[in-house]
Amino acid sequence: MNLTMIATSLCEKIRTKGIELGERTSHLPLSFRLGENQWVVVFRFGVVATVGLNEKERQDVFSELNPFMENPHAVQKSEDISIEIGEGLDEVGSEQAKIPSLSRERVLVVADILAKSVMLERYEAVMSEVFSEAEPLAERLMTGLRGKVSSKELKKTIGATLLVQQNMIGRVEVHEKPEVLWEHPELEKFFVRLEDEYEIKERNDALEKKLRLINTTAETQLGLLHNSHSLRVEWYIVILIVFEILLTLYEMFLKPHFS
Template sequence: MTYLNGEGPYSLNARARLLGRHLDIKRLGHLESLAINPLAVLIGEQGRAVLFRSGAVVLFNVDDGQTAAFIAELAPFIKDPLAQPEAEDLSILVDPGRTEGLERERLVLADADPARLQVVADILGKSVLLADQEARVALAFDRIEPLAEQMRRYGRGVNSADTLIRHIGEALAIQQAMVGRGEIGDKPEVIWERPDLERLFLSLEAEYEIRERQLALERKLALIHETAVTLLDLLQSKRSLRVEWYIVILIVIEIVLSLYELFGRGTGH
């Protein structure tokens, strides 16, 4: 295993995993922390992990056995665990004599201090979260597209408000995951304390197209939401019209009965 902050250039591996929809950070006080916001902890003698409320965990210098054991340890604190966690791996070369940044398919860092690892973990954590949300949005599109096509062809939508409300709820849940827990559009707090790391952050953010992917998801979510709301409005209008017709029919029946009673009495006399 590579010793972090050792002498001379050395390599290490970063592994990002999205384990579930939410990780309860507040209940992880038993872990030995190296830094907070985001929480960085020690694994074994030389391993590091950075944890996020979004359910993402980024491991540095941790072997397969330690990875499996640590994920199992986190399991009780994961809400809505994913059957197939999203994954992202990155090779890192730590070399104080080279310029920081992406080089071919690996990242060069001046050193492996906790602040730098937090910045790298922030981007990798956002990347796996976005990958999960992209898959969810694709499924949502597949479900709502036939409804929009039905409206285009036949001029009517679905007959179930519950279906449309679920689509709206799914779009809102994805937005909450990205903006609330994932903080996709925000810089990590460590940047405010270490402005010298902003260049590294911006370089990684551009490489993983974090903002572009976020904007693309927001546009798709807006379309899903708008389609579902439009179909729901049509359904409610249809129901309102139907109720109005029921009222008209009842009024007509009442008038007919009144006239029958009136003329019936007159005929009796």
């Protein structure tokens, strides 16, 4: 038997309390069995994985989840994997997983990897845009040019990187293994092979390096901007002091001669 699991990034966050789609099989992540070989796994960071559902059934599930979504994405991103069910051991191939049964624990393991992969894809797209904006800043620093960059733009760039970092650490928890592995340690090798196939660690490390680079570049430029403003204020103060001294000298020595 061949089935397809699809993970779709729907929104920034899903409130899982109150969601009822079928027979609940786990709480973290929230998962439901809808029928024979039909599953839905809901992740709080806005991703929903389905297996054994046709497109209409998937859209019906999304409609039921709509009231629980925060900040829905205008453009949804999806990733899928072909699941072959048959006798033998758990195996992982290119965009395919072979498993002996579509058990709850195997559904949760595959869904975890697919959900992380689709979220990394979203973050990679976001950071690609931010990186393209930060690149000119790095060029200015390299050439010694300051250019006209507002602190508002720099703070926006820093804010974007911090938001992605917060989501990666606080919501997605890319480095964390799914809780189901504590109950079924025999599936850890299967999980690791899936993780390697989708290059989860490598993509996450590359994204973190890019985040650090963008953040450092923006903070450096912002520091230079503040220093420039401080220097300008100091010159204003010096000019005012000199003007006040000249005015005092005028009052003391020159004004009496004109009186």
